[in-house]
Amino acid sequence: METSDWAERLYDVVVRAGIRQVAYVPDAGHARLIERIHAEQNIRAIVLTSEEEGIASCCGAWLGGERSMLLMQSSGVGNCVNLLSLVASCRFPLVTLVTMRGEWAEFNPWQVPMGRATGAAMELMGVAVHRAERPDDVNEMVAAACESAFAGDQAVAVLLAQRMIGRKEWTKL
Amino acid sequence: MSSLHRRDVVKTLVDDRNDLLVVAGLGSTAYDLFAAGDHPSNFYLWGAMGGAAMIGLGLALAQPQRPVLVVTGDGEQLMGMGSLATIAARRPANLSIVVIDNERFGETGMQASHTGLGVELVGVAAACGFAWARAVRSRADLADLVQQTRRRSGCSFGLVKVVAERLPRTLPPRDGVYLKTRFRAALGLEVN
Numbered sequence: 271m272e273t274s275d276w277a278e279r280l281y282d283v284v285v286r287a288g289i290r291q292v293a294y295v296p297d298a299g300h301a302r303l304i305e306r307i308h309a310e311q312n313i314r315a316i317v318l319t320s321e322e323e324g325i326a327s328c329c330g331a332w333l334g335g336e337r338s339m340l341l342m343q344s345s346g347v348g349n350c351v352n353l354l355s356l357v358a359s360c361r362f363p364l365v366t367l368v369t370m371r372g373e374w375a376e377f378n379p380w381q382v383p384m385g386r387a388t389g390a391a392m393e394l395m396g397v398a399v400h401r402a403e404r405p406d407d408v409n410e411m412v413a414a415a416c417e418s419a420f421a422g423d424q425a426v427a428v429l430l431a432q433r434m435i436g437r438k439e440w441t442k443l
Numbered sequence: 444m445s446s447l448h449r450r451d452v453v454k455t456l457v458d459d460r461n462d463l464l465v466v467a468g469l470g471s472t473a474y475d476l477f478a479a480g481d482h483p484s485n486f487y488l489w490g491a492m493g494g495a496a497m498i499g500l501g502l503a504l505a506q507p508q509r510p511v512l513v514v515t516g517d518g519e520q521l522m523g524m525g526s527l528a529t530i531a532a533r534r535p536a537n538l539s540i541v542v543i544d545n546e547r548f549g550e551t552g553m554q555a556s557h558t559g560l561g562v563e564l565v566g567v568a569a570a571c572g573f574a575w576a577r578a579v580r581s582r583a584d585l586a587d588l589v590q591q592t593r594r595r596s597g598c599s600f601g602l603v604k605v606v607a608e609r610l611p612r613t614l615p616p617r618d619g620v621y622l623k624t625r626f627r628a629a630l631g632l633e634v635n
Contacts, residue, residue, distance in 0.1 A: 326497035
């Protein structure tokens, strides 16, 4: 699979999983999915000021009977930590897709500390972590995460490796 | 100075509730809501400070035919101030955020909060784009707010100034799975 294909096909996985709300703090790695979500009438996009808001809105969506998904960059995982106690205490389903920074050809050292702690921070709060390294992993892992979450009441984060997403191009405007 | 008492205010907000869905922020507002009478369509928080309004947003989007009321404290809403921007940007017609404002962090010893130090949350909500944003200081104002929470005519923000008082705690259930499951069951949703 071409690197560029996984992001396009991810949209089909989201639709097939019956997701009706997608909350996000934007990231370049999520840009195409966010564009497609905004164009989809059956899915409400929620742009957040901070990632922990999305943990709460995803729980609210489930209380009201809808499936949701949260998109963020690895730096946002630290913002979510206390709100993840809501997920654990009530056993809410959660699916979050996390684009990784700070781990592969990272230009910005400020991204590294949270990038290194991303998976462990999620696991500390009881969120299962799957890590997609290759384009072929992505759709399968996201579909599996949706099944675990919405049928099995689990909280699952799929980390999208920086090597797979591609380097941020600093010279391009 | 307001003469409104929080227990009366919250009871008035949920009297004749019909199909109202209610989320209560942690601490005093959860106790107030429980004291007004338990109901399966009440979701009480015992943590997740700053998250009440956003739970309300997800719920309101999922249940557009039902009015959704978030009742929370000034400290809880201040921790989630960004969520006022997020909610206003989505403009759910059926969501009301009501802050019971005693200008104190009640649960931790009644320390002064920002709303007693000059921060105007009604102005914040209005500037974010809430269709209806008002301070409530009288019974007449409260009656208007109650009507607004039932209308589903645009997202609403009410800041109810109340007397700072220490009241006996009335503790709702703390089992989150139970609260979630009974809330969903009351909506006719299947239990996993």
